[in-house]
Amino acid sequence: MQELIASLVSVAFHGTAYGMILYVISVGLSVTMGLMGFANLAHGVFAMAGGYLLTTAMDSWGVPFPLALVISFVLVALGSVVLERLLYARLYSAGELAQVLFTIGLIFIATAVARLIYGTLQQPVHLPEYMKGQFSLLGRDFPTYRVFIILFGAALVSALWFGVERTRFGAMVRAAVDNRAMAQSVGIDTQMLFMATFALGSGLAGLGGALGAEIIAIQPSYPFEHLIYFLIVVAVGGLGSLRGPFVAALVIGIADTACKYWVPEFGAFLIYVATILLLLWRPAGLFGRQA
Amino acid sequence: MRHNGSYSASPRIGLIEWLPWLLGVAAFFYLPEYLSLGARILVYILYALSVDLVVGYAGIVTLGHSAFFGLGAYAAGILSAKVGVTDPMLQMLVAIASCALLGAATGALILRTRGLTLLMLTLAIAAILLEVANKATSITGGADGLSGITVAPIFGLFRFDLFGKTAYWMCLVVLFICWWITRRIIYSPFGASLVGIRENHVRMASIGSPVSMRLLTAYTLSAMLAGVAGALLTQTNQFVGLNVLSFESAGELLVMLILGGVGRIYGAFVGPIVYMIAQDQLAKQFPEYWSLGIGVLLVAIVLFARGGLLGIVDLVVAHAKRGKSAFAGKEAP
Numbered sequence: 001m002q003e004l005i006a007s008l009v010s011v012a013f014h015g016t017a018y019g020m021i022l023y024v025i026s027v028g029l030s031v032t033m034g035l036m037g038f039a040n041l042a043h044g045v046f047a048m049a050g051g052y053l054l055t056t057a058m059d060s061w062g063v064p065f066p067l068a069l070v071i072s073f074v075l076v077a078l079g080s081v082v083l084e085r086l087l088y089a090r091l092y093s094a095g096e097l098a099q100v101l102f103t104i105g106l107i108f109i110a111t112a113v114a115r116l117i118y119g120t121l122q123q124p125v126h127l128p129e130y131m132k133g134q135f136s137l138l139g140r141d142f143p144t145y146r147v148f149i150i151l152f153g154a155a156l157v158s159a160l161w162f163g164v165e166r167t168r169f170g171a172m173v174r175a176a177v178d179n180r181a182m183a184q185s186v187g188i189d190t191q192m193l194f195m196a197t198f199a200l201g202s203g204l205a206g207l208g209g210a211l212g213a214e215i216i217a218i219q220p221s222y223p224f225e226h227l228i229y230f231l232i233v234v235a236v237g238g239l240g241s242l243r244g245p246f247v248a249a250l251v252i253g254i255a256d257t258a259c260k261y262w263v264p265e266f267g268a269f270l271i272y273v274a275t276i277l278l279l280l281w282r283p284a285g286l287f288g289r290q291a
Numbered sequence: 292m293r294h295n296g297s298y299s300a301s302p303r304i305g306l307i308e309w310l311p312w313l314l315g316v317a318a319f320f321y322l323p324e325y326l327s328l329g330a331r332i333l334v335y336i337l338y339a340l341s342v343d344l345v346v347g348y349a350g351i352v353t354l355g356h357s358a359f360f361g362l363g364a365y366a367a368g369i370l371s372a373k374v375g376v377t378d379p380m381l382q383m384l385v386a387i388a389s390c391a392l393l394g395a396a397t398g399a400l401i402l403r404t405r406g407l408t409l410l411m412l413t414l415a416i417a418a419i420l421l422e423v424a425n426k427a428t429s430i431t432g433g434a435d436g437l438s439g440i441t442v443a444p445i446f447g448l449f450r451f452d453l454f455g456k457t458a459y460w461m462c463l464v465v466l467f468i469c470w471w472i473t474r475r476i477i478y479s480p481f482g483a484s485l486v487g488i489r490e491n492h493v494r495m496a497s498i499g500s501p502v503s504m505r506l507l508t509a510y511t512l513s514a515m516l517a518g519v520a521g522a523l524l525t526q527t528n529q530f531v532g533l534n535v536l537s538f539e540s541a542g543e544l545l546v547m548l549i550l551g552g553v554g555r556i557y558g559a560f561v562g563p564i565v566y567m568i569a570q571d572q573l574a575k576q577f578p579e580y581w582s583l584g585i586g587v588l589l590v591a592i593v594l595f596a597r598g599g600l601l602g603i604v605d606l607v608v609a610h611a612k613r614g615k616s617a618f619a620g621k622e623a624p
Contacts, residue, residue, distance in 0.1 A: 091593070096352050100545075101589055102593040104546075105587070107586070108582050109586030109590070111582060112580070112581075112586060116583070228415070239407065272419045276401075276412060279412055279415075280400055280401075283408045
């Protein structure tokens, strides 16, 4: 009994930490897809870039961990704006196939560049001492870093929720997600809005990749390997919402950890089956608007 | 804009359409040292053709067609290595049947959805098959791949030889048959209705076209073609690796298809030929630069030349014609 409870707590804890990472990475994808309907399969590239930036900043530039996180966020956000203006913006009115192919092309490029610069080995993360220990709660020990991830994720969710529900910018985003043409005609500059959201979403993906570098290994195949998880979070959660991907990310994080813990012989099989069943039941996801 | 495959185009096989087959036969006699590469190219042409039918004609954007390619490959391989059925025709029939079943079953479920959800579902189905192939090591060989595949002589007459001569002919003949069938499908009223659905499915539904049935039929047919390609790959390589099911290989196939040109039968011919010859020459020396080049190429095609190589040829031909007539116009007075 003791053991069962211990493993339950452990799975819930590690699953929540993993879910938080998935959420931080995927939330931007959900909003940009909901806003512009752009099928951006290359979202994982931003997460990978964040991870590489974190390790480079800490190991080569000697930057402390918190500042390295900020650097990952800012640089990825800036880089994404350049990409958005130069490339993505040309394809907003193009068909889905063109967008899919274009973003697959970006993945190929990013994978090759990562391999050229860093080689094929996964990047080790050197966490600072204060993140390494264990944290005791109710007679159980939890790794401090995972506790930090969960708390950080929770704070970020609150901030995002506040930003979208309570600020003028958030109201504009919600209006544009609901009806872009109408939002544009009442004077909202949807192009600017999209650029800002895209930058924010990509920056968050970079931050998520950096935060999660210890959980999801940073290596060149990252954008291909984990794409399906990011997409599952978005598709299951529903496009254009904040709450949907949050619930979906937590459920998937915990379910995936549970599957790997108790039935490793099935791998991710059960997750995929559950995703298919759920999407067949609700094609627009848990919290998406049904067509 | 698209000339090939439109309903008004003449369905008769034009002279130039015999060119690929002529080249295919000529390659056998003049490039004997490249037969194994040639056979692989033929397999991928067939695979690209099957994807073109759903993506290019029916407008179903799928990332999961590797599921059918892989299923066909594994069906033929498992049949030979584990069940002991070595007859190539029988292997192929089983591969086709299993792909037809999977295609019809998954198609009936997923084709009701569109956009991201459809993309996600196709990806998830391929991912499930990959996961099964990876974990069921006793049947599939897992990450080590499935070896020990023996293929009996075709019709008991043509033995698969060391130089890949028989395999090459087998691929060429099978591709020819599949090309002929696909061409018939595309130029039929059914094919025309697929293009209609791709352009505007709501309008097609409202003029009384059974949209979901048409899509399901196209999807299943395409799954069967991909299965044939998979089985052919197994028979020529006598080995099946996990990578036939991977997302990267599905992405690579899309690259080949868009390189040639989507929604025009012969794009599926030109793309794999150019891609795989380039890969054979370049990829081993510069693996990093190879995938960098592929990425840049893909982005460039999407941004500047949506019709692929054949689209560029079309443009050049149109330009030359216009140039000539303008010139004639000046001379005329």
